[in-house]
Amino acid sequence: MEPLSWFEIITRVLLQFMPVWISLIALFTLSIVYKRRLGLYGKLFDSTIGMIGFALVMFWVFTGIFGALDMIITHDPLSQLSGMKNKLPGTPLPRPDEGQYPYYLFGGDNLARDVFSRMVKGAWIVVQIAPLATLFAFMVGITLGLPAGYYGGRLDTLLSFFANLILAFPVILLFYLLVTPEIVETGIPSYMATVLFVFPLIFVGVLLNSRYKTQPKVRTPLLFAVLGILGWLYLSLISEAGSKVSVLPGFLDLFDIPAGILVVFVSVVFVNSPTVFRIVRGLAMDIKTRDYVAAAQTRGEGPWYIMLWEILPNARGPLIVDFCLRIGYTTILLGTLGFFGLGLSPESPDWGTTINDGRRLLQIYLHPAIVPAVALLSMVLGLNLLADGLREESLRD
Amino acid sequence: MGLFILRRVGVMILTGLCLTFLVFSLTNLYPNLEKLAKTQGNFRMSDAEVTSYLERNGYLQPMIVKYGEWLGVVPSYRHENSDGTIQGRCIQPGQAPEDAPHFCGVLQGYWGFSTVFKDEVGSIIATRLGLTGKLMLWVMLLMVPSALILGVLSGMREGSKMDRTLSTISITTTATPEYVSGVILIAVFASSTVGLKWFKGTATSAMESANFENFFLPVLTISLYGMGYIARMTRASMAEVMTAQYIRTARLKGVSFGNIVVKHALRNALIAPFTVIMLQFPWLLNGVVIVETLFNYKGFGWTLVQAASNNDIELLLGVSVVSVFVVLVTQLISDIGYVYLNPRISVS
Numbered sequence: 001m002e003p004l005s006w007f008e009i010i011t012r013v014l015l016q017f018m019p020v021w022i023s024l025i026a027l028f029t030l031s032i033v034y035k036r037r038l039g040l041y042g043k044l045f046d047s048t049i050g051m052i053g054f055a056l057v058m059f060w061v062f063t064g065i066f067g068a069l070d071m072i073i074t075h076d077p078l079s080q081l082s083g084m085k086n087k088l089p090g091t092p093l094p095r096p097d098e099g100q101y102p103y104y105l106f107g108g109d110n111l112a113r114d115v116f117s118r119m120v121k122g123a124w125i126v127v128q129i130a131p132l133a134t135l136f137a138f139m140v141g142i143t144l145g146l147p148a149g150y151y152g153g154r155l156d157t158l159l160s161f162f163a164n165l166i167l168a169f170p171v172i173l174l175f176y177l178l179v180t181p182e183i184v185e186t187g188i189p190s191y192m193a194t195v196l197f198v199f200p201l202i203f204v205g206v207l208l209n210s211r212y213k214t215q216p217k218v219r220t221p222l223l224f225a226v227l228g229i230l231g232w233l234y235l236s237l238i239s240e241a242g243s244k245v246s247v248l249p250g251f252l253d254l255f256d257i258p259a260g261i262l263v264v265f266v267s268v269v270f271v272n273s274p275t276v277f278r279i280v281r282g283l284a285m286d287i288k289t290r291d292y293v294a295a296a297q298t299r300g301e302g303p304w305y306i307m308l309w310e311i312l313p314n315a316r317g318p319l320i321v322d323f324c325l326r327i328g329y330t331t332i333l334l335g336t337l338g339f340f341g342l343g344l345s346p347e348s349p350d351w352g353t354t355i356n357d358g359r360r361l362l363q364i365y366l367h368p369a370i371v372p373a374v375a376l377l378s379m380v381l382g383l384n385l386l387a388d389g390l391r392e393e394s395l396r397d
Numbered sequence: 398m399g400l401f402i403l404r405r406v407g408v409m410i411l412t413g414l415c416l417t418f419l420v421f422s423l424t425n426l427y428p429n430l431e432k433l434a435k436t437q438g439n440f441r442m443s444d445a446e447v448t449s450y451l452e453r454n455g456y457l458q459p460m461i462v463k464y465g466e467w468l469g470v471v472p473s474y475r476h477e478n479s480d481g482t483i484q485g486r487c488i489q490p491g492q493a494p495e496d497a498p499h500f501c502g503v504l505q506g507y508w509g510f511s512t513v514f515k516d517e518v519g520s521i522i523a524t525r526l527g528l529t530g531k532l533m534l535w536v537m538l539l540m541v542p543s544a545l546i547l548g549v550l551s552g553m554r555e556g557s558k559m560d561r562t563l564s565t566i567s568i569t570t571t572a573t574p575e576y577v578s579g580v581i582l583i584a585v586f587a588s589s590t591v592g593l594k595w596f597k598g599t600a601t602s603a604m605e606s607a608n609f610e611n612f613f614l615p616v617l618t619i620s621l622y623g624m625g626y627i628a629r630m631t632r633a634s635m636a637e638v639m640t641a642q643y644i645r646t647a648r649l650k651g652v653s654f655g656n657i658v659v660k661h662a663l664r665n666a667l668i669a670p671f672t673v674i675m676l677q678f679p680w681l682l683n684g685v686v687i688v689e690t691l692f693n694y695k696g697f698g699w700t701l702v703q704a705a706s707n708n709d710i711e712l713l714l715g716v717s718v719v720s721v722f723v724v725l726v727t728q729l730i731s732d733i734g735y736v737y738l739n740p741r742i743s744v745s
Binding site (some may be wrong): 161164180183356358365369 | 408412415416420423424426427428429432564565568569571572573574576577580581583584587588589590591598679682683686687690691698701702705706708713716717720721724725728
């Protein structure tokens with residue numbers, strides 16, 4: 001068979017992404033039709049930049065999800081086909097089996113794996129880890145930043161000192177110190193996970209408690225149910241048979257996170273939370289001087305109620321914008337980890353690892369490195385544009 | 398002002414001590430030491446041999462004592478071998494134990510010995526820092542002026558077409574981490590099969606003699622990532638200044654637009670970017686590590702990667718001390734500079 005021309009490659013790639021296009025069109029039609037009823041999310045569709053950013057982000061989200069369901073990919077991202085090593089984009093397979101996709105659309109890498117399928121699978125890793133890690137960092141940052149800003153004083157000095165301590169650490173050095181196998185062996189990342197992942201529990205617990213404190217009949221069962229479920233999830237997340245933290249017997253353990261992923265997750269949360277802490281602290285210091293906070297204090301509301309139900313909702317604009325930016329930053333950090341071969345397994349299809357694999361032969365074969373590089377660029381760019389659009393629209397309020 | 402600086406320096410020293418202790422304890426954990434013993438001795442050492450090696454070299458003391466020794470405030474450990482000779486950290490090979498100093502740590506200028514490069518850590522770091530300094534100098538020369546120009550141009554007429562275009566450019570550069578822009582730049586400008594072939598894809602030869610051909614790509618790669626961020630800060634602060642009353646007054650007085658921007662607005666608009674540029678140093682350090690690895694430029698960042706991946710404990714400690722020191726000093730300068738430049742902020 002003849003190799004595909006560039007035009008044919010593009011057409012085939014676009015066709016391959018068909019489920020993504022359908023979902024994108026459906027999402028955009030629905031959102032634009034109902035945009036007046038959707039609050040800040042709907043307003044996003046008034047700004048071109050925001051819409052472009054949102055489209056890019058959702059493209060990768062859908063690609064990740066469908067890729068995880070094995071829909072878009074053309075080949076198994078780990079299987080190596082003989083004769084396809086470093087082949088250019090559009091090369092046909094030498095001996096395609098029945099039902100096998102007859103081409104490597106974006107060529108083969110130095111281990112003769114399909115670059116296109118690896119890119120699609122790599123999207124799933126980012127889509128899974130980056131938003132969740134950012135969310136955890138926000139929980140930690142908010143739970144510590146609100147009291148630091150609201151109370152000030154000694155507590156603030158102490159917490160700020162620790163935040164600055166982490167911020168003064170060069171990120172790559174921290175990664176090298178945390179993610180090497182020797183450190184993982186000592187269980188330090190597992191203990192850090194144990195501490196860091198408690199914060200969502202504290203956050204939700206305090207949130208509900210402060211809201212329903214006056215109605216004990218609602219509060220007590222609610223707290224029991226929510227904290228019970230979250231606690232179980234927490235314990236299954238941190239405990240793993242054979243590692244240092246193994247508190248839950250196997251039959252109760254809902255899911256196992258591969259140790260490498262957990263370490264990556266912990267270090268990303270750890271690096272991000274001090275910055276979130278500083279932002280939340282600054283916002284809290286600013287908002288606590290407002291009249292509605294004084295009104296709540298006069299009403300006799302407790303400090304946590306004021307922090308979580310008066311200050312936090314009013315700080316949501318900058319926080320949402322920062323959330324988008326931070327997902328992008330987390331994506332970059334994940335790529336950095338992959339680039340230095342830290343944490344994730346060497347054959348993992350995530351973009352950073354793939355770029356690192358491809359860069360050794362970059363002078364001769366471009367495609368194995370350039371494809372994931374462009375993918376990562378477009379995703380982070382999308383998040384930044386989305387944040388920009390959101391900022392513009394929330395300022396207009 | 399003096400008290401303020403004094404207090405900041407105090408906090409800085411405390412932070413530095415905490416951070417170095419943290420790095421020290423992480424690098425001196427038992428699995429790391431065990432690996433060190435095996436790479437220094439042989440890989441088939443039994444557990445007892447490992448323990449005796451560590452015992453001989455004083456690695457089995459409490460962490461805080463070891464840290465004190467490394468810092469140079471605690472007399473260093475000496476071990477009497479079974480044949481009566483005395484060995485210790487401060488005793489150089491061939492030196493009599495009586496002549497050797499009792500304290501040898503960072504404070505005395507003794508940074509230890511690198512197991513990978515087989516050389517004094519102090520001299521390795523000095524050479525590597527020199528190379529990275531060269532890189533950083535050119536990065537600063539390229540990044541700061543272009544970022545400021547970009548920011549001022551887009552901030553002087555907010556919302557104009559030029560603003561939109563330049564803002565999109567700066568957003569794109571902030572969204573491009575060094576390992577992505579480096580790969581794309583190499584593909585476009587340096588690939589031997591396709592592309593323009595203007596520059597070289599490695600900067601190894603730039604260590605001796607840097608020229609435009611072998612040094613421009615790494616410099617550009619680092620600059621691009623930081624540039625967008627500084628440009629956006631400059632733009633925001635410029636746009637804010639341009640709405641100020643005194644700019645309108647100048648405008649109404651009939652001062653030309655160019656003069657308003659250069660003579661009236663610029664000085665006030667550059668306060669915020671100054672601190673941002675200073676605070677960029679930690680990020681630049683990140684970029685330096687990536688770019689030096691990507692372009693094979695054997696500077697400070699490359700040394701960090703080598704030390705960390707080869708478990709070279711003393712070199713890694715030295716590298717950490719230097720990088721933490723750089724970060725803290727730039728933070729201090731940015732704080733002082735901000736107070737100095739902005740009369741509205743008072744020290745007390």
